[in-house]
Amino acid sequence: MPTVIIDGKELTVDKGTNLIEACRALGLEIPHFCYHPGLPVVGQCRMCQVEVEGQPKLAIACATEAADKMVVRVHSERAVKARKAVLEFLLLNHPLDCPICDRGGECPLQEYTMAHGPGKSRFAEQAIDKVHRTKARPIGPYVIFDAERCVLCTRCVRFCKEVPGTAELGVIQRGDRSEIGLFPGKQLDNPLSGNVIDLCPVGALTSRDYRFKSRPWDLVARVDTTCALCSTGCSITMDVRYLKARREVLRVRPRVNKAVNTYWICDQGRFGFHFIHDEARLRAPSVREDGHRRSLSWDEALGRTARGLAEALRAGAGTVGVIASSRLTNEEAYLLQRFARDVLRTPNLDFRLRPEQEPTGDRKLDVLRHADQTPNTRGLRAIGLLPGAGGLGVAEMLAAARDGRLKALLVIEEDPLGDPRWAGPGQEAFARLDQIAVADLFLTRTGEAGHVVFPARSYAEKEGSFTNAEGRVQRVRPAVEPPGQIWSLAEILGGLARHLGTPFPMLGPREAFEALVREVPAFAGMGYEALDPVGLPLSGNGKGSAG
């Protein structure tokens, strides 16, 4: 492993490490625009010039591999002048619209200019000869392009070519007429298009979704969590600010996780979070009476549900079923399977409604996305949210309900009646059930059929962990408060147990996780804190048991 000397400090790095990454390891940022660790090196912006002893010319740190005994001077007079010059060149025709630019406050060009740049322009051609270009041109469903702000680093061009492989963008024209542009007939509409917004080191590519919504300094929280919109489980950060006196998620960005999503997330994960703030979210429990839904208190709703369950339980063992969603966290799943076993004393427990939830059913749709649109199928299987000995799966539960053998059903965050595959048998089954309790974010078809409906929390309001398709356990954190007084699933289960008069432990997410670690071999040895920042893999085959 080579040892380099950077500004007098010795550092040993892996072979193949470039000088930008070596400096980063020393806590020293070499300014750069075109370099990105996830993209091919092109060495075009020339911002990262440093002096390397023994080399007549300045070296670009992005394309210079750290070599043993290499002496690097980041702050030599020559290197500083050269970098300052690059900033001066970039700023010649750059518009002075920082105050209205979405990138303002989190803009590398702005930051480098403050730290390294010239304070004053020597460009005297402003009035007559400044280059003007098209502003605010939509180039795809999610991205707006402002050509004047572009510094032609070509990160966006390389991203589209190398990562989704769609190559919608290119550099058109040459010299100072060069401009990023779409190839004829193309739109920037690949499923990963939003990444160019993060990649852009200036405000040339901005988000049509986030544009003008916030300033970085308005953001009150940047919450590191895990995307729940498919089984890939990309590491994300949710940016939160106050809107109308309430915290809202305004933006979702990728968080580096080399074991999962590297530097990227898909457009669904980035822009598909708005349902959490939808006006139609359920905010209070309700009951169906004479064909109408009526809100009621949590205590009343829990009491009614408990009475229904108790009645079913009196009819014998195995008269209650539970259909849960693989959107549940590992901790929720753990509590729910215990609740089914200890409180409901039923082995009728399942989450499998779709083929991609089967062990071999999931597949990758592209470099990031999975077919399974839920985040925790693998976790539920490992934990055993599946039919126990002699227990019924989803189809069998519905058949048993039709036969009158199953009396009551709990449905957690799933909507079999809204799914064409299940709606037929489901309708008939639901009509026969004595007690249907549903918990969900919205009033679904299944919810409409439910006797009692509880509101549920979204992935932006839950704490715990998910296990992704690869078996990696990662943290989920609440970014915002639920839109109403919405109990956690742990609290709902605890409340039901209390009304039923059965002891059931009230475990918070950490305690539930620790119980999981003790009881489920695939989670053995994990620590809740150790899940940060990039998660831990399930041990063994992680497939879990069926019971």
Add this chain to the structure above:
Amino acid sequence: MSAPAYEKVILRNLQDPGYRGTLAEYRARGGYSGLPKALQLQPQEVIDLVKQSGLRGRGGAGFPTGLKWDFVPKDLALTKYVAINGDEGEPGTFKDRQLLEQEPHPIIEGTVITAYAIGAHVAYIYVRGEFVEGAKVFQRALEEAYAAGFLGKNILGSGFDLDFYMHRGAGAYICGEETGLLESLEGKRGQPRLKPPFPAVKGLFGKPTVVNNVETVSNLPPILVGGPEWYAGIGVPPKNTGTRIFSISGHVERPGNYELPLGLPLRELIFEHAGGIRGGRQLKAVIPGGASSPIFTPAHLDVKMDFDSVAAAGSMAGSGGVVVMDETTCLVRVARVIAHFFAHESCGQCTQCREGTAWLHKMLTRIDEGKGRPEDLEVILDVCDNMKGKTICVLSDAAAMPIESYIKHFRDDFEHHIRGGACPTGMA
């Protein structure tokens, strides 16, 4: 007054009136007799022979040709390519054009020799898009060479195969830069590559590639025929051997291409071969090696026109394009025109070049139009400094160095414009 006569190596046949460079005419004058000599040697012997001849590239950089070939990996199993650079775009240079239009066969013969030496079986020539006539003539020559067995399978019964394809450029100066040329040949946007790796190791389609200029390879058949010692005896041995074609243009009585031994004084080129300054006017300035070379003044007339002497005098022999300017020329206008060229031709990858070339052009235009400011010259010089030696290719240097030299040697022209707002030469 008749100019001294020297032995010609490349333009020899063109001295015959009516010579049109067809295969038959070329062969009648000994053409294609260098190739069989090469094919009888081992490839490494051909490389060594070219090294002994001292031949240096005629495209601009003057890199030793044999050495360039020797960098190519010797692994026989590797696919390798030869790319001939006929994208002559350096302002003031028009020699490759004449070779393509009037003497195409030595280019083909030299290319086969090059390919044999490095073990390539496919060669390309990249012909400047504007050379419509040259492309037509060259294509015909390729067909003649295939028909006569100088190209294709089993050339001259040697067992060596070579296919040679012509590709026409689309009008970008930067595609004459060797890695820009390779990108363009691959069908991509013509812009130089980050080096290393160099083309000899990773060139066309990622394979080892030799890129040689049209004039360079035209020297190879005579070198094979006459021997390396003969060639090395021309010019200024050991490092500046042979002849080169000087394209002399501007304010001379007889502009044109002149093939002369390396190392003749600039004075002889201008005053004897090109007939002196037009209309008996005074010489003011000379661009010695194409638009990207720093300028010479009458004080440089005794500089010997070879690679090393021109470099020692602060400029570069470059592509051999000699542009002569008389006393009626304003260097501010020259600077503006040259700056416009480079701003127009910058590929735009590197920040300094993309922005710097355009900025220089804007400032020089402003000064030329009488709106200069006293601080402009220092800004220009500093911008030039910021553009030099800091980019992927040397286009940025090529734009900055001449401008610096104009201000260095002809500061009065610039200051006069800035102070008085008008041109001292009265140039409109």
